[in-house]
Amino acid sequence: MPEMKVLIADSINEKGISELEEVAEVVVNTTITPEELLEAIKDFDAIVVRSRTKVTREVIEAAPRLKIIARAGVGVDNVDVKAATERGIMVINAPESTSITVAEHSIGLMLALARKISLADKSVKEGKWEKNRFMGIELNGKTLGIIGMGRIGSQVVVRTKAFGMDILVYDPYISREAAEEMGVTVTDLETLLRESDIVTIHVPLTPETKHLISEDEFKLMKETAFIVNCARGGIIDEEALYRALRDGEIAGAALDVFEEEPPEGSSLLELENVVLTPHIGASTAEAQRDAAIIVANEIKTVFQG
Numbered sequence: 001m002p003e004m005k006v007l008i009a010d011s012i013n014e015k016g017i018s019e020l021e022e023v024a025e026v027v028v029n030t031t032i033t034p035e036e037l038l039e040a041i042k043d044f045d046a047i048v049v050r051s052r053t054k055v056t057r058e059v060i061e062a063a064p065r066l067k068i069i070a071r072a073g074v075g076v077d078n079v080d081v082k083a084a085t086e087r088g089i090m091v092i093n094a095p096e097s098t099s100i101t102v103a104e105h106s107i108g109l110m111l112a113l114a115r116k117i118s119l120a121d122k123s124v125k126e127g128k129w130e131k132n133r134f135m136g137i138e139l140n141g142k143t144l145g146i147i148g149m150g151r152i153g154s155q156v157v158v159r160t161k162a163f164g165m166d167i168l169v170y171d172p173y174i175s176r177e178a179a180e181e182m183g184v185t186v187t188d189l190e191t192l193l194r195e196s197d198i199v200t201i202h203v204p205l206t207p208e209t210k211h212l213i214s215e216d217e218f219k220l221m222k223e224t225a226f227i228v229n230c231a232r233g234g235i236i237d238e239e240a241l242y243r244a245l246r247d248g249e250i251a252g253a254a255l256d257v258f259e260e261e262p263p264e265g266s267s268l269l270e271l272e273n274v275v276l277t278p279h280i281g282a283s284t285a286e287a288q289r290d291a292a293i294i295v296a297n298e299i300k301t302v303f304q305g
């Protein structure tokens with residue numbers, strides 16, 4: 001069998017590269033442009049990307065040898081999966097690699113809201129000492145509403161239980177056994193929104209979840225409630241969120257993901273009661289290493305037949 005060739009088009013952890021080198025010739029070109037990729041891809045059996053490189057239909061059609069498109073991470077939004085499937089090309093990813101990391105970031109954002117950490121940090125750096133301005137709340141004893149209890153939502157459950165939180169879950173697709181095993185109360189969305197002190201979102205963006213949280217939903221929430229979104233932009237209606245925050249319908253929000261990324265010109269940027277991060281939910285050394293190793297092993301398995 002001729003040697004397989006793998007193109008690493010976005011930077012991935014070294015461990016993933018060395019795994020692949022055991023079975024294939026590996027070319028690392030993490031600055032490849034879309035034009036260069038169109039030309040180069042014809043020589044490769046597999047391509048590994050993160051989110052920078054777009055594997056479009058045009059790229060797929062220019063790749064007669066291509067057998068695998070691997071995303072060293074979760075979302076395959078940058079891959080034309082339909083075009084790949086039509087050509088019988090496998091699209092693989094590593095959804096389990098980032099679950100703990102995203103869960104930890106979500107909890108970090110909850111704490112940032114509860115203790116006003118971003119504002120307090122800014123204030124101290126401005127030379128102030130405003131102890132009274134930054135009275136916070138404890139997570140202990142509060143009700144956490146988790147929308148979507150899949151891989152990430154489940155990791156949030158385990159960790160927030162240790163904080164002493166009571167947990168409500170809205171997820172129409174999980175079994176009663178899964179809920180019982182996790183020791184959570186499954187409920188409908190309306191009850192979750194009415195009763196939660198913090199709501200955290202862990203569902204995919206689908207036609208069903210687009211603007212799942214909008215004007216009516218914010219009206220159901222407590223005025224003291226916080227909402228956290230580390231899933232996908234578009235699940236929260238950002239215009240409605242802005243109005244809810246401005247009008248005091250809820251107390252605060254933390255977002256890692258946005259309808260437009262970056263959220264240039266968004267009115268949310270003007271508000272003090274929001275904490276924003278630039279889609280870094282999965283950005284830890286451990287998650288990136290695990291993602292690289294998982295996809296490398298899958299490619300090896302396919303190559304070794």
Ligand code: NAD
Nearest residue numbers: 074148149150151152171173202203204205230231281282
């Ligand atoms: P998952 O598929 O394991 O879990 C999703 C859960 O949502 C499932 O239990 C499913 O039953 C539930 N669900 C689906 N539709 C629903 C609906 N309409 N209402 C309520 N529940 C619904 O996914 P995951 O790995 O836990 O990831 C969750 C989200 O996190 C995804 O959108 C993913 O893209 C996002 N994510 C974000 C980052 C980041 O960098 N911020 C990183 C990784 C994943």
